[in-house]
Amino acid sequence: MRYIDVAHISEVEPGTCRSFEVEGECDVALCNVDGEILALQDTCPHAGGPLGEGTLEGNIVQCPWHGWAFDVRTGQCLKNPVPAWSVPCHPTRVENGIIQVAFPPEP
Numbered sequence: 001m002r003y004i005d006v007a008h009i010s011e012v013e014p015g016t017c018r019s020f021e022v023e024g025e026c027d028v029a030l031c032n033v034d035g036e037i038l039a040l041q042d043t044c045p046h047a048g049g050p051l052g053e054g055t056l057e058g059n060i061v062q063c064p065w066h067g068w069a070f071d072v073r074t075g076q077c078l079k080n081p082v083p084a085w086s087v088p089c090h091p092t093r094v095e096n097g098i099i100q101v102a103f104p105p106e107p
């Protein structure tokens with residue numbers, strides 16, 4: 001597992017989420033839940049919507065395409081809480097104001 005610099009902490013305000021490209025290869029959704037940064041795969045397992053462009057309420061992000069909701073702490077889909085519809089989550093840490101995301105994600 002290695003940590004990759006993804007964004008400055010100021011780019012993800014509390015109560016918001018955003019999509020970020022990582023090393024030109026994949027996207028992650030960073031979510032700020034009351035100051036805690038959580039990261040999950042950006043691609044919605046339903047049809048590929050960008051979860052980081054969705055709406056964050058508490059620790060639930062709603063996909064902008066068809067509204068499926070996911071717990072950003074676990075990746076679990078609230079509509080279909082089965083492993084096949086869960087989103088992989090990445091450990092995160094903040095070093096000198098930089099959000100670092102671990103790859104690969106945790107299962």
Ligand code: FES
Pocket residue numbers: 044045046047048049063064065066067068
């Ligand atoms: S693509 Fe996310 S709910 Fe359909």
